[in-house]
Amino acid sequence: MKRFLAAAALALLPGFGFSETPCCATGDLGLIIERATGSLLVVDRSDRAAIGRVEGLGDLSHASMTYSPDERFAYVFGRDGGLTKVDMLTHEIVARTIQAGNSIGGAISDDGKLVAVSNYTPGGVKVFDADTLALVADIPAPGKTIGLADLPGRRFIWAVWDSGEAYLGDFSGAEPVITNLGHIGKNPFDAVVTDDAHTYLIGLFGEKGVTAIDLWDDTPKPTRFLNDYGKDKEDMPVYKMPHLQGWAFTEGQFVLPAVGQYDLLWVNRETLEQVATTPVHGQPVFIIAQPASPYVWVNFATPRNGVVQVVDSRTHQVVKTLEPGKAVLHMEFAPRGAEVWVSVRDENKIVIYDTRTFEKKAEIAAQAPSGIFFTARAHQPGL
């Protein structure tokens, strides 16, 4: 809190440069989306405390964000097509544009110069200058775009729900170069780039299976795998689409959510063969690897969303089941894995656990919190 006040006071003094008074760093800050109120809670990870709130961001259901390379600014992608640039030091909105009717997520280029947004209506990808939010490129798509991620060299990759195609956009030259990577399967619901930017993994809703695209290949093309998972079981209704941003990549494996099954699917990274199945508490939504550990943490779709499970990637066994409270929407790890922050929407709080002892370290009040985003994401490709 002290630091927040100091920052605010400094901001009031004209010409008082931050470089002369290095009072405020952003490396252990974060933002939490308060979806019902269209606000962001600014948090200090080390103090385990809320230090401010930014209001006026519109419909933040399904909102996500990305950070500038210096961790000074957040770019927030709202459901209502709003793209908002937020200053982490002053807690102010510095730029905002309503760039589409309905959007789903975004990404920042590896050099931090471009921000791309993935839109539902009208479908497509729009690219903005990260400084000013001026429109740089407008790439239409034959439907809702999903799974937008950055690739090295000022490139972005995305997929289209309606047409089942993936596209690569290269924005390093004067004009963008867009390549259709081909048919990836029916109704891709989300996609993610692996931590080494080697593979683009695309989850399918309209048919069984997952598609991989080798991004290190000179002519990347789709490969299907997991085509018949859970074929001996009846599918259950999916009350919330899984998110793939946190798909975990551990122990030479990908771990993926089964769609319509209460299972995690483990796949060998090299061969794309399924190596194991872990029965879990519900329809998995996020599966996130705990940094510097063999564990992944999983949350679940409504109505079984009061629970978080921890699974060991070596044995594929559930090793811990926690009950943080009603409607757990997201989990974010401290970058070195010591703590995990869990948002509990219906109890208006964030619960912080020690990842080794599972002891509850603190709770922070937040209004219907969903996504938690620490600034350390600034340095991770694909986030």
Add this chain to the structure above:
Amino acid sequence: MRDILAPLILAALCLPQPATAEIGKDRATELEHMVIQDCGSCHGLTMRGGLGSPLTPAALDGADPDALASIILDGVPDTAMPPWRPLLTEEEALWIAIYLLNREQD
């Protein structure tokens, strides 16, 4: 229509009237929460659409409440709209249909 509307508005104001004969005030509050949060994850918190189609009164354009209730209960096959029958009674689905048709736009 007016007869259905009035109790609904009252329920929205959290007065101790049930929305329909079958649904109590507490359950109505839960259902409203469910519509905004859980349906909202696909249809948008303001029902203006997302992966799911817009469910604003304007978009639904006076659709038959019973027809909407049956979509809610059984879903739309081969789309992402799931069947809610495991979680909702027929009365509750009808309550949601009427609620969606008469929501105030913000």
